[in-house]
Amino acid sequence: MLVAVGIGPGDPELLTVKAVKLIEKADQVFVPGNVAKDIIAPYRADPVVLSFPMTADEDYIKRCIEQNAETIAPVAKEGLAVFCILGDPNFYGTFGRLCDVLDEKYPDIAYSTVPGVSSITAFASAAQISLNGGIEITDGSENTATLRMKVRRPKEMADELRKSGYTTFILAEKMYMDGQKIYQTDELPEESAYFSILYAGK
Template sequence: MLVGVGLGPGDPELLTLRAVRLLREASAVFVPGKLAYDLVRPYRPDAVILNFPMTSDEAYIRQCLEENAGRIAPQALDGLAVFGIIGDPNFYSTFSRLCEVISEHYPEIAFSTEPGISSITAFASVANVPVAGGFFVSDGNGPESRIFMKVRRPAALAADLKTEGYTEFVLVERMFLPGQQVYRGDDLPEESDYFSILYARRSDA
């Protein structure tokens, strides 16, 4: 198995307890650069630094992904491999692309992720900016998806979003709390708990 583990925004004290545990338990740990290595070094000085270039050369990016997949896959096949990444592995990270490449050659490898403090929430703390109401996050491209918090009527909200071209929906209710539920597609309840988040994605994204 390969687990993408979020290492937080860069402060070693902002690693989660779960991240530290997985780093210690893993049969092998990989990181995409020196900053990530410095964060995992107290727990895994044997972590392997891989090359993930910051470039727009898609051919070179693909070449590096293939090479990295070849180094990670044997460890993920035989045990628990951890890929530690700055921030959160599901927010603007290379982990999803890496998993896609590994899956092409090693479909038997399973993947999962463990969250880390993302730059989005860390920014609000460092800048002392309280965030309330809706806000827009972008990497420079147009919005492909939307996230709604405190969703009390998810089925009705999804129906409204379909008129705007959204077709993929995921509702997480009571995340990391007792009674956690995950609903996908059209299998959304009429009402949900206060602690609910709905993810919606356009079909053309």
């Protein structure tokens, strides 16, 4: 089993309790560089440092990711491998690309993610500002998605977003609470709970 754990924006004390427990009990912990190694140092002294280069050379990046998958795979097949990622593993991280390689070369390895404090939410605290209303977050790519919070009428909202070219929808209701539900595009309910987020992608 491979679990990608978000380790927050830089302060070792901003790791979640769940993240720390997984890091401590893992058969092996992997980190994408020395910054991540330093962040988890209070909880684990023996992580394997992997290379995830910051470069525009896509061929080189792919080769590195494939090598990293080969390093992680033996541990993940036999026990618990934990891969620590700054911020959150599903927000502009490298884990998605690693999963693509695992799906192709090691389809028998199961993987999951544990959320962490993302740079987006950490920014508001560091800058001492309160974010309310609509905000746009982008890495400059052409892939466009939007998140709508506190969605009370998700099906109606999806119909409106379709007029702007959005085609894929996922509704998360009561995340990590009792009664959590995840709805796909063709399952959206007419009404949802206050604690809900609607993802829309093109």
